[in-house]
Amino acid sequence: MPTIRDVAHQAGVHPSTVSRVFSGKSKISEATRTRVLETAEQLGFQPNAIARSLSMQQTRTIAIVVPHIFQGFFQDDYFPQVMQGLLQVAYKHDYRILVGGSSGHADEITQLFDIVGSRQADGIVVLSNRLDVDVIGALHNQDLPFVLMGKPLENHDDVAWVDSQDAYYSGEVVRYLQQLGHRRIAYVGGDPDVLVSKERLLGYVRAMKQAGIEPLPEWIDYGFFAEDGGYQAVQRMSKLDQLAPTAYYAANDLMALGIIRALKQRNIRIPEQVSVVGTNNSVAAAHVHPTLTTLEVPYADMIAQAASLLLHSIHQGEMPTVQKSIDCRLVVRESTGPAPSE
Amino acid sequence: MPTIRDVAHQAGVHPSTVSRVFSGKSKISEATRTRVLETAEQLGFQPNAIARSLSMQQTRTIAIVVPHIFQGFFQDDYFPQVMQGLLQVAYKHDYRILVGGSSGHADEITQLFDIVGSRQADGIVVLSNRLDVDVIGALHNQDLPFVLMGKPLENHDDVAWVDSQDAYYSGEVVRYLQQLGHRRIAYVGGDPDVLVSKERLLGYVRAMKQAGIEPLPEWIDYGFFAEDGGYQAVQRMSKLDQLAPTAYYAANDLMALGIIRALKQRNIRIPEQVSVVGTNNSVAAAHVHPTLTTLEVPYADMIAQAASLLLHSIHQGEMPTVQKSIDCRLVVRESTGPAPSE
DNA sequence: CTTGACAATGCAACCGGTTGCGTGTACAAT
DNA sequence: ATTGTACACGCAACCGGTTGCATTGTCAAG
Secondary structure: OOOHHHHHHHHOOOHHHHHHHHHOOOOOOHHHHHHHHHHHHHHOOOOOHHHHHHHHOOOOEEEEEOOOOOOOOOOOOHHHHHHHHHHHHHHHOOOEEEEEOOOOHHHHHHHHHHHHHOOOOOEEEEOOOOOOHHHHHHHHHOOOOEEEEOOOOOOOOOOEEEEOOHHHHHHHHHHHHHHOOOOOEEEEEOOOOOHHHHHHHHHHHHHHHHOOOOOOHHHEEEOOOOHHHHHHHHHHHHOOHHHOOOEEEEOOHHHHHHHHHHHHHOOOOOOOOOEEEEEOOOHHHHOEOOOOEEEEOOHHHHHHHHHHHHHHHHHHOOOOOOEEEOOOEEEOOOOOOOOOOO | OOOHHHHHHHHOOOHHHHHHHHHOOOOOOHHHHHHHHHHHHHHOOOOOHHHHHHHHOOOOEEEEEOOOOOOOOOOOOHHHHHHHHHHHHHHHOOOEEEEEOOOOHHHHHHHHHHHHHOOOOOEEEEOOOOOOHHHHHHHHHOOOOEEEEOOOOOOOOOOEEEEOOHHHHHHHHHHHHHHOOOOOEEEEEOOOOOHHHHHHHHHHHHHHHHOOOOOOHHHEEEOOOOHHHHHHHHHHHHHHHHHOOOEEEEOOHHHHHHHHHHHHHOOOOOOOOOEEEEEOOOHHHHOEOOOOEEEEOOHHHHHHHHHHHHHHHHHHOOOOOOEEEOOOEEEOOOOOOOOOOO
């Protein structure tokens, strides 16, 4: 690989001149410019991005670490949407995305701090929403721009996030079902340790109690975002007989599909006997039978906004502090209907 | 951010000693090791990855550029599977993934050469399978390990690839449908310029001719991998009346879903009147109504293998040359059945 | 006591760009 | 002819690590 010095030598100029030609931020006479460009072309020279990063103290890269916490993460619609939104704005600003893996929550934090501390990226979007005060504090101390996907548990007014108001919209789903006459409503969460599951549970419980219903512990279950998790939840809850739920709310569409599969297998008619609501409005939701009522969470938009404000503060050279709440939308389809008369 | 020199100064040693402590590849007395480690801890020092990359001439990163060529790329199951397979092996080897975007084919090549030429990664998995001889030659000249997803058009025995034998398995689908008695079979490809579409078309045409059927030009259409593309294809082909196909083969499940939607809307029964086959065996395929017969292409496995041999040759310091053909599997479900009697 | 050998650490060059500052040249103004 | 000045480019330090080689120290063998 030819370096800037090779080109300089060949073209009979100083390396700094070659650098200036390529950065374009300095006056260079047309003559030398073309000469440099020609010899660069001839030598097949391209500036080394790593050297440039080191010198300029910027990588033109934003990072993300994907949680391996639950299997089926790549089957859910969440991940592709995240990548889409992220890539879209990164590309527009001529940035690239650095993706790191992880195996479980602790490792996710490790990877996060590894990337941040080693300055492998100019900023990072943090998906994990199980960060406690200490971790967020430590992250903030690293002084590398970051924005959280999801409002953290404790309030930090100096930390940026984009939030989908999971508790509120979870409540909206429950209220919608209650309006249809349902009283025995089940909640099937993802990973119980993940904040979004807790938030949705909170909204569920609150809405139930506001309707004067004390939800049975048996109505609350976790499917770890997997299709089979939804399936198993139905198997367990069906044992309740008369107390079995007449409506299921699942924290993602994948589990809702599993719920539908289990109900069909038991010859339970949807929505005449039991209603099902999913989350995310994945492509499949519109094509399953019956078509799935689902809470649409605009993840691609969310992360696009997160990335935008991240890039903005990178350019400003300061930590981002913007906090945004995003609205969701209930997409009503065939899988929900009036509660059966007792 | 403290540097290695700060730590060295504080601990009363030479920077190189600090470096050796962190690289762990050199004998360091237990006394100084702990002293260095302690002051590093105390100063919050972490080695700068960029500086290390520059010095060591390796980034511990493998790159991929995602083609923006068709919309709905992020809805299709292909992308998440690719990321899954890639991330899985990258993570295992303590590598990260650098993802670049692109807008169209020409730009994809540009981005590819930008990453490769600027040495932003140690190797790259190339998704675009529209590379001609010149591009592959140029890529090879860059002397950075790469492996192609999909066999290139021309034979290069010095270039590594992992291939899913699209033409052959497309033929298998057609032969399966013919065994069910279908003779008027439609092929709905993705982007006609993408190699995989051409390959599948090739297999389709060949299988049709082998069965003594000259496929009508109207039976061949392109949906650009989008749900609506499949829908529109049916709209167009339905105008053929008696010559309308009794079976559709779509190059991905998303288009198959669109085909099913269009057929249902026309009150055409599946599979009694028309059969539908998709590709990829996405999660939705098992849950739509009717459940979708589909050609399963193990993309996650494929790219995992590609990444493995990429990493292997990175470590060997040589260009990869392994060429692998991967087997697919037809998953038969409810959307296919015997051809209707005329 | 000298020499040898090995272990631990220092030294300085290097990876490949960037950039503030200084210098030489050309051309215009006096 | 002299001074002024703006422009184009050279110089050298710097970004933050790594590593081959030299040096110092230690201990054992001769």
